[in-house]
Amino acid sequence: MHNEIEKVLISEEEIQAKCKELGAELSKEYEDRFPLAIGVLKGALPFMTDLLKRMETHLEMDFMDVSSYHGGMESSGEVKIVKDLDTKVEGRDILIIEDIIDSGRTLAYLVDLFKYRKAKSIKIVTLLDKPTGRSADIKADTVGFEVPDEFVVGYGLDYEEKYRNLPYVGVLKPEVYGG
Ligand SMILES: O=P(O)(O)OC[C@H]1O[C@H](OP(=O)(O)OP(=O)(O)O)[C@H](O)[C@@H]1O
Numbered sequence: 001m002h003n004e005i006e007k008v009l010i011s012e013e014e015i016q017a018k019c020k021e022l023g024a025e026l027s028k029e030y031e032d033r034f035p036l037a038i039g040v041l042k043g044a045l046p047f048m049t050d051l052l053k054r055m056e057t058h059l060e061m062d063f064m065d066v067s068s069y070h071g072g073m074e075s076s077g078e079v080k081i082v083k084d085l086d087t088k089v090e091g092r093d094i095l096i097i098e099d100i101i102d103s104g105r106t107l108a109y110l111v112d113l114f115k116y117r118k119a120k121s122i123k124i125v126t127l128l129d130k131p132t133g134r135s136a137d138i139k140a141d142t143v144g145f146e147v148p149d150e151f152v153v154g155y156g157l158d159y160e161e162k163y164r165n166l167p168y169v170g171v172l173k174p175e176v177y178g179g
Pocket residue numbers: 040041042043044066067068069070071075098099100101102103104105106107157158
């Protein structure tokens with residue numbers, strides 16, 4: 001698997017240090033508030049587990065599975081709920097955890113949904129931000145790293161459902177996707 005990676009953009013050590021830093025920030029922000037931390041499956045799972053272990057406040061976890069890429073490199077433009085939350089959003093401080101904001105469509109959809117469900121507050125933390133990909137007007141409150149205009153994989157991010165289990169974020173060799 002590792003020999004299919006052309007270059008590592010963000011190393012395992014950099015990611016772990018960032019989780020520690022952001023976890024400390026969020027611990028302060030949510031002190032005494034019992035937020036509902038929502039991981040957006042499947043991509044956010046590695047980041048969610050590492051980040052939340054660094055938060056030193058009580059919190060509740062839930063998951064939502066939405067999909068628009070269907071495993072490929074282009075957003076279909078249509079966000080579909082595959083699995084909804086088990087928890088009520090009304091009156092809660094919501095912390096959405098994402099692996100990447102690219103077009104912004106996934107998060108625009110989720111923020112609208114949680115507003116409609118009467119969340120008390122909504123904040124977004126994303127490991128990666130790809131500002132050049134943006135078509136929806138959405139900004140994260142907390143960003144780990146900015147990435148260039150390239151398709152990235154690893155640490156939750158897939159290409160055709162593979163590479164999510166890489167401990168770093170990188171770019172695939174062009175021959176892997178027939179480029
Ligand atoms: O800003 P956007 O253009 O909406 O792209 C970002 C979203 O796309 C990916 O998820 P995907 O829909 O591929 O599902 P997955 O997490 O299961 O891979 C990624 O994990 C983000 O959730």
